Amino acid sequence: MTGGTANDIVRSPEPSVRGEVRMPLSQSVKQHPSLKILQRFREHRPAVYGIAVAAVALSTLARWVLVDVLYPGAPFITFYPAIFIAAFLGGAGPGIAALALSAFAASFLFIPPAYTLAPGEQEVVTLALFLVVGGFHVLLITLLNRGLDRVLTQEEQLRTLLDANPSGVIVVNEHGTITVANTATEHLFGYPHGELIGRQVETLVPERLRGAHERLRRTYDVNPQTRRMGIGQDLSGQKKDGSKFPVEVGLAPLRDGARRGVLATVIDISERKxxxxxxxxxxxxxxxxxxxxxxxxxxxxxxxxxxxxxxxxxxxxxxxxxxxxxxxxxxxxxxQGAPLSKLVEQELSGFSDRVTVRGCDIVLTPSTAQDFALILHELATNASKYGALSTPEGRVLVQGGLEKVNGCDLFTFTWAEHGGPPVAEPIRKGFGTLILTEMARRFAESVHLEYEPEGHLYRLQAPLNALTAKGDQANEPLVGTEVA
CATH class of the missing domain: 1.10.287 (Helix Hairpins)
Structure with a gap:
């Protein structure tokens, strides 16, 4: 499975890690009917030895029938197939048994003097050569059988791992044909065991997107990459009954010699949705x-x-x-938290052309955000009634800055007014002053209010970790970046 479009089971996702994986591109070899028969046959030892005896008997009959045709000096020529068959079907034991029976039958029936076991010197050499060559063939076939068994065992272990995977796993060859589908895939898409093998991967794609998927699959084959599906985009697969369900799909290119394919993992995310x-x-x-x-x-x-x-x-x-x-x-x-810059913009939205905001790109914890909202409201209210925002010429600078003091990151928040009417320190400290000072001290190390002739100045300094939301990755104030 390769690429697709919206709501497709496989969409061209963002490339991540490039790479290829080696694994078989076909359904388990052990599933082949002939190998199943062979495995069952090998489990019955009397049967395989019976086959060895029968093969030698047929070889003897063939040698008897062809006695006038075959070269007299090659009495063992028809017995080699019997040895091959016995060794391949039954292993070393039946192969050696067939070799011994063949040597006895040929020596007794076809090596002069016939019907005796008293061969001459030349016949003994011929018999010894036959035993050596036949034994080598038995050994070779036994080693090949063991190698085949090892491959089958490894493939069966791989198959077991695939079936144990709770996620759907599909292998698709270069022609778009499904060659491997684990049990989870069959359950996800509602297919009986083995029915997906040999089908086109587009079977699992919503019908209206199959043509586009096929084209994207061919594009993927040109530059195959390990990919994750598009984050934030909805993907869906189609079951055998035609119903659709949301999925996540990942792709990885496969290589098996000259053949290429794709491994796709499919996860049903219905519950997550x-x-x-x-x-x-x-x-x-x-x-x-x-x-x-x-x-x-x-x-x-x-x-x-x-x-x-x-x-x-x-x-x-x-x-x-x-x-x-x-x-x-x-x-x-x-x-999760609120950006300080958003709080400032929200409170001063009516004065955006007269306010400059810098370095306030930090995300405040929920409790700190609520406190800051009240502090900003008091500052904005006082400025609009008595300070710089009460006259058209007045301006306000809201600025944040970060500095390291004794190994601790300190954030400084400054509200500076200028161009407004002259300000004087209030005679009576009301509830607004308590918000600007006492509430701020819940998280700040220092709070300063200055009533300069050119305008009101408010500054607080607090440890950065007392202000910012946990897990925030962009808490450093960008001093000099103008927001408003």
Missing amino acids: HAQERQTFLANELRHRARNLLSVVMALVRRSLVESPESERQALLGRLTALGSATSMLVDSEW
Whole structure:
């Protein structure tokens, strides 16, 4: 099986490791009917010795019938086939028995004086030569039999390994014909034992894609490579009853002398697909319920604070909205974390032309992401009311930086405003200040708020491993990379 298209069992996948594997390209030799008969015959020792006796008897009869035709000095000529047959069918024992019987019959019947066992000197030499040549043939055939048995045993072991594999394994020759299909493959595609052998591999491909698959298979033969199937793409196979099921397929080129083929592994991923669909459903349900819960909480807050000042009510609703947006982002990532740059962009989406974001390409842990969402909301709210974002000329720089201090990676987050109205340190520290300081200290080593004449400056520094999600491979801030 080689290449294909969408929903095909075999699609041209991305090349990975190049290589070829040596193994037989045909169904187990032991499955051949003639070899099965031979194996059963060899198990009955009286039968093989009987064949040896019968073969010698036929050779004797042939020598008798052809006595006037054959050269008199070659009394053993018709007995060689009997020795070959006995040694091949029964092994060394029957072969030696046939050799001994042939020597006796020829000596008694055809070596003068006939019907005696008193050959002359020349006849003894001829008899000895016959025994040596016949013995060599028995030895040679026995060694060949043992070699064949060893090959058959190895192939049977390979076959056993293939059948023990829970994944489907198929071998396809250069003509696209299935030559090996293990038990798992037959179960996957609903075929009786042995029925897949000799069929075209396109039998396992959805009907509408068989023509395309055949063309892609020929293309694959030109440059065969070990390949993995396309990650993120849906593949499917077709069973004997016409039903389809999702699969993963891998390819590896095979070589057996001058012949070439492909080994394909097939895995039924129906259960995995169902689990993924179930997981997606649960994630969507959780996201929906979380948003509904946030809406309910915000409605309760509005009702509860109906008599409170508008500014207090809006401040609380804004914080809840920021926290809800961060939670939605975490739900979308299955609670793996949230990028700091996304949190910044989300909070400052209305001021994208006046804000520059750099070096914030780290993925925060869920708890840190929620804390940062509230911190960013307070900074953005203060800037839009009293700071740089309250005037058209004002600008904000949001920047992250990484430095190593005493072997520890420290991340520095900076919010710097400029071009806005003059700022002064507030006389009263409200709840917003507590968010910027006390909440930040839950993960930060240091927090600084500076009210410079040119604009508000906020900076916190925290160990990188206290901020970033586990398993994140892209946590290094890219200082100087402008995001917004």
